[in-house]
Each structure stands twice: as C-alpha cells, then as structure tokens.
Amino acid sequence: MTKLRxxxxxxxxxxxxxxxxxxxxxxxxPAAAQDALKFGLALPLTGAQALYGQDQIxxxxxAVADINKAGGVNGKKLEMIVLDxxxxxxxxxxxxxxxxxxxxxxVFVTGFSGVVKAVAPIANDNKVVELSVGxxxxxxxxxxxxxxxxxxxxxxxxxxxxxxVHKDLGKKRAAILxxxxxxxxxxxxxxxxxxxAAGGQVVAFEAYDPKATDFTGQILKVRxxxxxxxxxxxxxxxxxxxxxxxxxxxxxQTVTSYAAIYxxxxxxxLGKGAEGIIVTSLAPGPSDSPKVKDYVDRWQxxxxxxxxxxxxxQYLYDAPYLIAQVFGSLVKKGTPITGESFRQEMLAIKTFDxxxxxxxxxxxxxxxTKPVYLMEVKDGQWVRKAIVE
Amino acid sequence: xxxxxxxxxIGWTSLATTSYYxxxxxxxxxxxxxxxxxNFTQAAAMSIAFYAAYATVNLAGLPLIVGLAxxxxxxxxxxxxxxxxxxxxxxxxxxxxxxxxxxxxxVSEFVAYLxxxxxxxxxNTIFKTLLWPVSLVGNVAVSHWDVPAIxxxxxxxxxxxxxxxxxxxxxxxxxxxxxxxxAELYGIDKRRVFLLAVMIAGAxxxxxxxxxxxxxxxxxxxxxxxxxxxxxxxIVGGIGNIWGAAIAAIALGFVxxxxxxxxxxxxxxxxxxxxxxxxIIFFPAGLKLPERKRTFESKTRQITPxxxxxxxxxxxxx
Numbered sequence: 001m002t003k004l005r006x007x008x009x010x011x012x013x014x015x016x017x018x019x020x021x022x023x024x025x026x027x028x029x030p031a032a033a034q035d036a037l038k039f040g041l042a043l044p045l046t047g048a049q050a051l052y053g054q055d056q057i058x059x060x061x062x063a064v065a066d067i068n069k070a071g072g073v074n075g076k077k078l079e080m081i082v083l084d085x086x087x088x089x090x091x092x093x094x095x096x097x098x099x100x101x102x103x104x105x106x107v108f109v110t111g112f113s114g115v116v117k118a119v120a121p122i123a124n125d126n127k128v129v130e131l132s133v134g135x136x137x138x139x140x141x142x143x144x145x146x147x148x149x150x151x152x153x154x155x156x157x158x159x160x161x162x163x164x165v166h167k168d169l170g171k172k173r174a175a176i177l178x179x180x181x182x183x184x185x186x187x188x189x190x191x192x193x194x195x196x197a198a199g200g201q202v203v204a205f206e207a208y209d210p211k212a213t214d215f216t217g218q219i220l221k222v223r224x225x226x227x228x229x230x231x232x233x234x235x236x237x238x239x240x241x242x243x244x245x246x247x248x249x250x251x252x253q254t255v256t257s258y259a260a261i262y263x264x265x266x267x268x269x270l271g272k273g274a275e276g277i278i279v280t281s282l283a284p285g286p287s288d289s290p291k292v293k294d295y296v297d298r299w300q301x302x303x304x305x306x307x308x309x310x311x312x313x314q315y316l317y318d319a320p321y322l323i324a325q326v327f328g329s330l331v332k333k334g335t336p337i338t339g340e341s342f343r344q345e346m347l348a349i350k351t352f353d354x355x356x357x358x359x360x361x362x363x364x365x366x367x368x369t370k371p372v373y374l375m376e377v378k379d380g381q382w383v384r385k386a387i388v389e
Numbered sequence: 390x391x392x393x394x395x396x397x398x399i400g401w402t403s404l405a406t407t408s409y410y411x412x413x414x415x416x417x418x419x420x421x422x423x424x425x426x427x428n429f430t431q432a433a434a435m436s437i438a439f440y441a442a443y444a445t446v447n448l449a450g451l452p453l454i455v456g457l458a459x460x461x462x463x464x465x466x467x468x469x470x471x472x473x474x475x476x477x478x479x480x481x482x483x484x485x486x487x488x489x490x491x492x493x494x495x496v497s498e499f500v501a502y503l504x505x506x507x508x509x510x511x512x513n514t515i516f517k518t519l520l521w522p523v524s525l526v527g528n529v530a531v532s533h534w535d536v537p538a539i540x541x542x543x544x545x546x547x548x549x550x551x552x553x554x555x556x557x558x559x560x561x562x563x564x565x566x567x568x569x570x571x572a573e574l575y576g577i578d579k580r581r582v583f584l585l586a587v588m589i590a591g592a593x594x595x596x597x598x599x600x601x602x603x604x605x606x607x608x609x610x611x612x613x614x615x616x617x618x619x620x621x622x623x624i625v626g627g628i629g630n631i632w633g634a635a636i637a638a639i640a641l642g643f644v645x646x647x648x649x650x651x652x653x654x655x656x657x658x659x660x661x662x663x664x665x666x667x668x669i670i671f672f673p674a675g676l677k678l679p680e681r682k683r684t685f686e687s688k689t690r691q692i693t694p695x696x697x698x699x700x701x702x703x704x705x706x707x
Contacts, residue, residue: 046502048608050510180655206649209658211614213605214642216402217649217657220395237512241605244519249398249530265511269519269606308511 040099040108047086059313089118162194175204175227318354405535407642408542412597414622416590418634429493433500435612438595468591512606
C-alpha cells in the first residue's frame with residue numbers, strides 16, 4: 001500500500017487553492033503549479049521500520065520547507081512526493097513505479113537495503129536517478145548506472161570501527177554476533193575481514209534469526225570463545241535484548257555496534273549494562289557543529305524530542321539540499337531536467353556543502369566518503385570517543 | 390562446548406523463555422480444540438494485552454498488578470467483541486473455514502495498524518529496563534525473571550487443567566469440543582462455551598505477553614511473529630491436544646536454543662519450518678503418546694445435563 005503524505009498533500013491543497021484563486025482573481029494559473037521542481041521520497045511510513053522512516057521523512061519535509069521559505073530553487077518551488085514503502089521490497093517497487101511512471105520525477109530518494117536493491121532496476125530501466133540514503137550494504141554501490149548513495153556504506157563505518165578496535169583499543173580477540181539478514185550478514189563479514197586483516201582474531205562468528213527472542217545458545221558460544229570485545233550487528237529491536245542477555249550471562253566485555261543503535265533509548269533499556277558500548281555515527285553531533293545543534297534544538301522545540309536515529313535524519317535533511325543544488329544548476333543553464341541530465345550534473349558538481357552532514361563528495365564508484373564518529377556510553381550518556389577519518 | 394554447565398544453562402534458560410510460548414500455544418490449541426478454528430486474532434489479543442500493560446506500568450507508572458488487571462480487562466473485552474460480533478456471526482452465516490481464517494488474519498493486521506498509530510513503532514517493554522538481576526545457582530545464571538515466569542505459566546496451566554477436569558463449564562467445553570451438536574442436545578449452550586474458550590485463551594495471552602514484554606521488546610507486529618511458534622507447537626503437539634501443544638512448545642524452545650551447539654547458527658531460523666514441514670507431512674494428527682488406560686469411572690463418567698433439560702435418554706420411545 002502506498003500513500004501520499006505531508007508535502008504532497010499540502011501541495012495538492014496548495015494547487016487546489018491556487019486553482020480557485022486563479023479562477024477567481026485571474027491571477028496564478030494552474031500552469032504555475034506545474035513549474036514546481038518535483039522529486040520523490042520513498043521510505044517506510046508504516047511497518048516495523050516506521051519509527052526511523054517517519055522521522056527521516058519529517059527531516060526531509062523540514063528541509064523542503066526551509067528551501068522554499070528561502071525562495072525555492074531559482075524562484076521555483078521544490079516539491080517532494082512522499083510514498084510509503086513499509087521497508088518492504090514489494091511495497092517499495094509499487095511506490096517507485098508510481099513515482100517514476102505517474103509522477104514522472106527525474107530523481108527519487110529511498111532507503112533500507114532491501115528496498116534500495118529491489119527498486120534499482122526501475123531506476124536504471126527508466127533512466128531516473130535513485131539516491132540511496134541510509135542503506136549501508138556495500139552492494140548498494142553496484143546496483144547500476146543510475147543508483148547512487150549519499151550515505152557512507154557499511155564498509156566505511158564498520159571498517160573504521162574494526163580498525164579502531166584493534167589498533168586503538170588494543171583488542172586482539174573479537175566475537176561477532178549478527179542478525180541473519182541483509183543488514184547483518186554483509187556488515188559482519190566486513191568486520192571479520194577487516195579485524196583479521198589488521199592482525200586480530202575472530203574467535204566466534206554467530207548469527208541469530210530475525211524472529212529470535214532468545215539468544216542463549218549463541219551467547220554461550222561467544223562466552224566459551226573468551227573474546228575481549230563483542231561486535232553486535234543487529235537491529236534496534238533486538239540488539240538491546242542481546243546485550244541484556246549477554247550481561248546476565250556474565251559477559252561484561254566491551255560491546256561495539258553501528259549507527260542504528262545510536263539512540264538514547266538504548267541507555268534507558270540497559271541502564272548500567274549500557275556503559276562502555278561503542279557505536280559508529282556517520283554525521284557530526286550537536287557538539288561538533290552549531291548547525292547540527294540548531295537542527296536538534298528545532299526537533300526539541302517542534303516535536304519535544306530528539307529524532308530517532310539522529311544521523312540518518314541528518315542525511316535525509318540534507319538530501320533535498322543536494323537535489324535542489326542540482327536542479328538549480330540545470331535551471332540556470334536552461335537544460336531540461338531529466339534523470340540523465342540530473343545524473344550528469346550531479347557528477348559534474350561532484351562536491352556539495354550540505355547543512356548538517358557537511359562536505360559530501362559523490363565518487364565515480366557511486367559512493368561517498370565521510371569521517372566516522374565513534375560514540376560511547378559514559379555515565380549514562382552518549383559522548384564522542386573519537387573521529388576516524 | 391557440551392559441558393554440563395552450558396547444557397544446564399541452555400536447559401534452564403529455554404525452560405524459562407518457553408513459559409510464554411507455552412501459554413500462547415495452550416491458548417491457540419484451546420480455541421482450536423473447542424471452537425474448531427485457527428484463531429489468528431490471538432495475535433491481536435496478545436498485542437492489546439501488552440500495550441494495556443505497557444501503558445499502565447511503563448507510561449502511567451502504576452504497579453504491575455494494576456497492569457495485569459488492566460491487561461486482562463482489555464483482552465477479555467476484545468475477546469468478547471471478537472466472538473460476539475465476529476465468530477458468532479460468521480458461524481451463523483456458515484462461513485467457510487478459509488473465510489474465517491482470512492478474517493482472523495485481517496483483524497490481527499488491523500489491530501496492529503491501530504496500535505502502530507496509537508503507540509508508534511518503537512520497540513517497548515513493560516518495565517523501563519530490560520536488565521534483571523541474576524543469581525548463580527551452581528554456575529548456572531538464573532535471572533530474577535525466570536522463576537516467577539515459570540511459576541506463572543505453570544499456575545495458569547494447572548488452573549486450566551483443574552477447570553477443565555472439575556468444573557461444570559470445563560466439562561461443557563470438553564463436550565462441545567467432542568461434538569458440539571450432541572452437546573447442544575444435552576442442553577449445553579455452545580455459543581457461551583465458544584465465548585468462554587476465546588476469553589480463557591485471551592486471559593492466557595495476557596499473562597504470556599506480560600511475561601514476554603517484561604523481558605523482550607515488543608512492537609505492534611511482534612505478536613504476529615510469536616504466533617508462528619504457537620502454531621508450530623500446536624501442530625507438532627497434535628491438533629486439539631492442549632497439553633501436547635504445551636509440551637511441544639517446551640521441546641521446540643529447547644531444541645532451538647541448543648541447536649546452535651550442533652549446527653551453524655545461520656540455520657537456526659530454519660528449524661521451526663523444518664519441524665512444521667515434518668509434522669504436517671508425517672504426523673498430520675500430531676505426535677501421539679501411548680494412550681493411558683482409562684478407569685471404569687472415567688469411561689462411564691457422564692456430563693450432568695443442564696437443569697430442566699431433557700437428555701435423549703429421557704425422551705419417550707417413539
């Protein structure tokens with residue numbers, strides 16, 4: 001099921017208002033509404049991943065509102081069409097088909113590895129640019145000519161983390177526990193290869209089922225292997241429980257994980273059991289950048305809370321700015337906006353200075369590079385431990 | 390790997406964590422036995438039970454006993470609604486089994502979406518923390534959640550067994566499960582029995598979800614995933630065999646946990662499906678234990694007819 005939300009509904013309302021006003025006053029014509037520069041956003045509004053998806057969409061909506069408030073793109077309005085994917089590949093295909101064939105967008109933003117992969121053939125076949133934001137499977141870089149990511153892939157942050165654990169923390173024996181799906185298997189393998197290549201030893205490599213509710217067997221195998229550090233690559237719904245069971249079964253080693261686990265609720269769920277957990281973040285935090293601080297303050301003011309998965313929302317906030325810059329450049333040159341012209345112009349611009357994630361360079365191999373921020377739980381709070389370039 | 394401490398730990402933790410699975414399997418099996426339907430609205434009842442307790446304990450800060458009471462009220466109300474305005478009407482209209490099956494799924498999805506809109510999709514727990522204190526018993530870690538969980542599940546099963554064995558309404562349920570039309574001839578109101586079965590199943594789910602939600606995180610669709618285990622246990626335990634389902638739930642939990650000692654952990658998730666496949670193909674009626682020899686009394690035990698109702702034996706010969 002797909003549904004229009006947010007700015008699309010508002011756009012329909014605005015278009016209807018403009019039409020009525022135009023008929024009544026002979027002022028703005030319906031053609032003016034068609035001048036809007038459209039792009040698509042396909043993310044989970046419902047389903048198990050909606051807690052992230054909804055906040056990511058809200059972040060993108062904030063950005064579109066800010067861009068339009070500041071005058072739009074060379075005087076034209078930026079319009080975002082939002083469709084629900086439920087983070088489900090089949091639902092994602094339906095949503096993207098509609099964006100490409102009905103809404104005729106030249107570019108769309110999407111996330112979650114399963115969906116990003118499933119819709120890639122639609123982007124390539126129709127020569128429409130797919131911008132993946134948030135999916136971190138390294139295979140995202142090989143999905144075709146029209147698929148790019150603005151989010152660093154798992155081999156960036158997990159590689160940096162594995163090297164840091166070995167070199168800077170001095171850990172020689174690591175165990176890896178991972179969820180047995182696309183998110184876990186690829187990233188766990190990256191950690192294993194990097195840690196081993198750095199000279200460390202992976203003493204346990206255990207998967208758990210996405211539907212599992214008990215992890216005793218795997219944790220006991222890890223305990224027997226006597227690691228110095230345990231890397232967990234799961235989801236926000238299962239990782240706290242894995243860590244809780246680890247602590248209850250007497251494993252008090254350092255735990256590392258990745259950006260999905262970087263949220264305040266983890267500390268609340270685990271209490272003292274969360275102390276020392278190290279995770280990655282691929283965007284600067286409020287203490288690193290005044291713009292990020294303003295962004296987080298805005299969430300506090302408007303929503304009375306921090307966004308779920310802060311770094312992901314930062315990338316989603318920045319995505320419309322990247323698109324607006326490419327649109328602006330094409331409009332300025334008088335080039336018709338198509339998927340192909342968008343792609344060429346994006347690669348020509350290459351380096352973008354984005355509001356809350358900073359400098360972003362689109363690489364020819366369809367990826368980006370960013371510094372990796374390592375965050376640690378200390379005295380019940382997330383604090384920055386290191387930045388790995 | 391196979392030292393006694395590890396096996397003891399796996400055995401103990403499996404027993405503790407299957408406490409809620411036993412309750413879900415017994416609830417599912419009870420409705421299947423008495424009402425003769427695969428009741429996947431149980432997933433909705435489980436979610437409602439959890440979120441009622443979550444709202445009372447975690448959000449409102451009230452004691453667990455209040456949470457349990459609120460959860461029971463919510464789930465019993467839901468069970469009454471679903472039986473009265475769902476199953477009863479479908480039975481009256483002689484809806485096919487497949488249609489009722491689809492209806493139960495639809496209700497569960499609908500409730501999941503309603504809960505999603507109300508509580509969001511962030512995983513939640515009954516208490517604010519997931520960590521329970523642990524005591525070591527002969528080097529086996531026993532969490533302070535374990536014993537109350539096992540005791541709660543065992544008590545619920547014992548109460549149900551006593552209810553079915555010794556109460557009038559319990560025997561009515563057995564009679565209706567054997568032959569609803571014949572039971573009706575004996576004056577048993579089978580509609581009330583159907584309602585009672587659904588409500589008892591709901592109450593078991595409430596206890597099970599409080600146990601589950603005080604140890605694991607729950608999202609609106611979690612209960613649909615938990616139903617897979619209940620379904621497999623019911624089929625492996627023998628359709629219509631309530632206690633077979635309970636034993637199957639314990640056995641499956643142990644096998645699943647211990648399996649990673651013998652097979653690659655990546656294959657662990659396949660086990661349930663493998664059991665389901667084997668059970669359906671080779672044991673469609675479930676794994677049957679040898680029948681216990683019945684006493685003369687139990688063979689001849691009869692259900693006392695409802696007051697004022699003539700039994701077929703009372704009817705004059707025509």
